[in-house]
Amino acid sequence: MPINKIKSSNRARNAIAAAMAVATLVGGRYMVAKPNEAPMPASVRVAVDKLIMPWESLVLSSHWDRYAKIWDICYGETKGVGPGMTKTKAECDAILTARVYDYYKPLTKCIAGFDRKPISLQASLISLAYNYGAERTCVTNGARQTRAGNYLAACLALTSINRAGGEVVEGLVRRREMGDAQRIGEAELCVSGLQ
DSSP, rough: OSOOOOOHHHHHHHHHHHHHHOOOEEETTEEOOTSSSSSSHHHHIIIIIIHHHHHHOOEEEOHHHHHHHEEETTTTTTTHHHTTTTHHHHHHHHHHHHHHHHHHHHHHHHSSGGSSSOHHHHHHHHHHHHHHHHHHHSHHHHHHHHHHHHHHHHHHGGGGOOTTTTEEHHHHHHHHHHHOOOSHHHHHHHHHTOO
16 A cells, blocks of 8 residues: 555646647547657556656666666667667657557556546556556556456555565655656556546
């Protein structure tokens, strides 16, 4: 369960409202299109812009992740990354947007009706999947609660994924819960979209 009190916030509600203001209902799903990008689910856009980009540091040269014990670049991208690689911010933004969709797809398979769940819950689960792994996210208590339709319990359950290397990491606590002064937390966004 959460270490800190989880509550709805104006900044999270505003982030959701901003995405929904430009979303279009297509085939039962809210979709958002940015210039020069294919339309994507609004939840993916919210996850990328409001949860993943702010929490994953932008690194333009590959570096060794001491927790995951793997090379990464951009916003935590690991696929095909090795030492000595460099990317531009524009390349990193494009890679992230494309890759997050790869984490969204498995959630639509392991959680029936995922596209019809609250956008805030979808975005929080997508962000967790990007950081924690899609397969691992599918077996969390948060995913189980989502499948059962217990959305508030699902939002709160996501906060338990706050360890790296076997230890609670303060940065993960903030990311999973109420964020910090500059960044929205996953549970904060999640519960803000339930009201």
